[in-house]
Amino acid sequence: MGILFPNSYDSLVPELVTERLMASIPFASRYRLVDFMLSSMVNCGIDNISLIVKRNYHSLMDHLGSGREWDLTRKKGGLNIIPPFAQKTVNIYNGRVEAIASIIDYLKRQKEKYVIMADTNIAVNFNFSKLLQRHIDSGADVTIAYTKEDIPKALRDIDVTKKDLYYTLDIDGDGRVQKIVVNNKENGVHNVSMNIYVIERQLLIDQIREAYVNGLTYFERDIISPQLDKLNVKAYQHDGYFARIMDINSYFAENMKMLKEENINALFSPNPVYTKIRDDNPTRYADGSHAKNVMAADGCVIEGEVENCILFRGVKVGKGAKVRNCVLMQDTVIETGATVEYAITDKNVKITSYKELKGTESFPVFVEKRKQV
Amino acid sequence: MAKEMIAMLLAGGQGSRLYTLTQKLAKPAVPFGGKYRIIDFPLSNCVNSGIDTVGILTQYQPLVLNEYIGNGQPWDLDRLHGGVHVLPPYQKATGSDWYKGTANAIYQNINFIERYDPEYVIILSGDQICKQDYSDFLRFHKEKNAEFSVAVMEVPWEEASRFGLMVSDENDKITEFQEKPKEPKSNLASMGIYIFNWDILKKYLIEDENDPESENDFGKNIIPSLLRDKREMYAYHFSGYWKDVGTISSLWEANMEVLDPENSGINLFDDDWRIYSRNSGMTGHRIGEEAVLENCMITDGCSIDGKVKHSVLFAGVKVEKGAVIEDAVIMGGSTIKEGAQIKHCIIAENVVIEKNAVVGEMPNGDKKGVATVGSNVTIGEGAIVGPDAMVSADVKGGDKA
Secondary structure (H helix, E strand, C coil), X not given: CEEEECCCCHHHCCCCCCCCCHHHCEECCCEEHHHHHHHHHHHCCCCEEEEECCCCCHHHHHHHCCCHHHCCCCCCCEEEEECCCECCXXXXXXXXXXXXXXXXXXXXXXXXXXXXXXXXXXXXXXCHHHHHHHHHHHCCCEEEEEEEEECCHHHHCCCCCCCCCCEEEEECCCCEEEEEEECCCCCCEEEXXXXXXXXXXXXXXXXXXXXXHCCCCCHHHHHHHHHCCCCCEEEEECCCCEEECCCHHHHHHHHHHCCCHHHHHHHCCCCCCCCXXXXXXXXXXXXXXXXXXXXXXXXXXXXXXXXXXXXXXXXXXXXXXXXXXXXXXXXCEECCCCEEECEEECCCCEECCCCEEECECCECEEXXXXXXX | CCCCEEEEEECCCCCHHHHHHHCCCCHHHCEECCCEECCHHHHHHHHHCCCCEEEEECCCCCHHHHHHHCCCHHHCCCCCXXXXXXXXXXXXXXXXXXXXXXXXXXXXXXXXXXXXXXXXEEEEECCEEECCCHHHHHHHHHHCCCCEEEEEEECCHHHHHHCEEEEECCCCEEEEEEECCCCCCCCEEEEEEEEEEHHHHHHXXXXXXXXCCXXXXXXXXXXXXXXXXXXXXXXXXXXXXXXXCCCHHHHHHHHHHHCCHHHHCCCCCCCCCCCCCCCCCCCCEEECCCCEEECEEECCCCEECCEEECCEECCCCEECCCCEEECCEECCCCEXXXXXEEXXXXXXXXXXXXXXXXXXXXXECCECCCEEXXXXXXECCCCEECCCCEECCCXXXXXXX
16 A cells, blocks of 8 residues: 655745645646656555645645546545544644554554555656565565665755755665665765655554654654664665656756656656646647747647746747746746746746746746736 | 436447548547547537436447547546446347437437436437537527427528528428428528427337338438427527538548637637547647747647647647648647658548658649548658548558559
8 A cells, every 4th residue: 555745845845835735736737746656656556545644735635636537536445635633633743653653543454565655756657566576575674765866955955954854875785774864965976765665564553653652753764764773674776767856946957857858758657647637628839839849738828939848737828928948837827928037937827918027047936826927 | 317308419420421530430439629539529518518418329330439438437427327328239139220320229229218207308419510508409499398499500502402401480480391402491501409308209209110111310201200290390590610520621621720719610718618528648748949830739748849830739649850740630649750741631540651751732723632541551751642642551651642
């Protein structure tokens, strides 16, 4: 069974999560980040998936509905969105230990042997079957998926007081994790954890119970790291394409990478990525329009110039408008003659006629939902 | 639980004038407008008009159509009571019968209709492009206390002889029906969309079935019988966009009209009357560095690196660098390779046009044919497909068709 944490790393992209959470951040013209993890899980036969949400989860619930588009409207299992655990008072969980502790009774009642847990800030076509098989074959207690990369600057810049942690792994020749470093600030290529874990359900229940009683908060830091000698923790490298969203700049950059055909092919294969359907009509490129290097979803009407942009569903670009290097979310309207460069516009934004809005590559301008410029 | 009105959608036709496009595909399943199939229009009209029970009568090559309809979920017709039902001819204890005609098809499904005990039944055609509010049509039918109403469209008098015409008085009461007459008395063409009171429909279907001379056709038999018996028959005027896409050139034209919503009258961009369809599930389309687009419609999953002018591209179409496309309708999954010239034609699904091949020609004086390449065909490198060609098999490189 799968458990997703849709709020993880929320604090790193404050602009995008004022009314939503990391999981429902729009990406690549018609998806939301959660679609990737969810689709990867479903495509690998995982059809009992719980999402433990913390706050701002209305947009996620609206997006997922009954889970039908991901084939998750099942009689057994299917999609479960679990809001903050409410007993006498609504208790918003602090850290993964508490989050999982809040659904311990639910976990006990499930029948699946293994649990796969993941965050939703990485867009990836992940092979969970391979990960699970490796876990079973290796006899490990826990398997952590990681990528080999330079630690992204955005992560290294994280304030030490922020609650979001990231981990790098020291792995020995047998693929066993010898050490877990929290918030590693070193340069160079490291094994950066993807925060994707496979663990036996019963073991998870035992560990969480123990940890909760002892007031521990974080899964990797407080449960796994101190017990690396007692538990057999193995690592699994993901060497395919992935897009890690850690701040507004990486959000912009990863979207822009989707303008290259080889990246699109890499991210959307081998398995399809499902998402909510909006029944728009195909996009229209009218006379006088000029489009170059664009990824666009359905429902757009392009009458102006669009270059190097990601356009979500229903975006309208008026005559004479010039839009370059932008990410325009759903239903954004760029009116006649407006000029917009290096901007990210949230849903339903309107840039009125002849206005100029310019950011720079290192500092894209962000326009909030429904704002008019 | 009785329904007020249910719909019976005739989708069994072959559409023989679409030749290769309907070789393995029923006409209502023919792709249209970038991401739709013709049947999406009557189905969406039903659900937008509040009709939640639709029987679809299939017969000719129904496989793609059946799979496309599925459980009706994309059109919101996946209901606990009612919803969409595909109705092929079936075997009964007393033998089996293909549908002999439009009326016979409905006759064989009387039991299906009885299950919903409706007051009214609307008969629809699955091969027309039209956005219509059937609830308004029903309102008219009730107002006139009609037993039978037919939706009609005004056509130019010069064209009237091509249609089945309804002659009516100033109260819209039908006095005569003329089938493709040499001397038309009216310019109101029947759209083949009828609302019947169920008891009347049932009576006349049974009567017609028992007539061995009958062709079991609504236009040829049922309507004349109703007239003969002086039934309460009325003509409902419809004035929106309506296109019968039964020929290659009308199908091509209708697709081109989608590119010009301001003038043609067909607006697919209407939020108030959405046309639903089964989605491709592909990613957003990609327009490359060297692509040039002018007045076209691009659907999800397309990958465009060439020049595309005044064309409609369906889901997942790939246009390589150096390819030039104009005035074309290119259906899903097809690939147009480098240097190919595609002009004024229809290319069906999953076609491969190899490098430097030429398909079709822009209209020039008398030459205004729309070349057609059927599905799953490969046009070899450097091959030439002429403007009047109808290709249903591979064309080898360098050959002419």
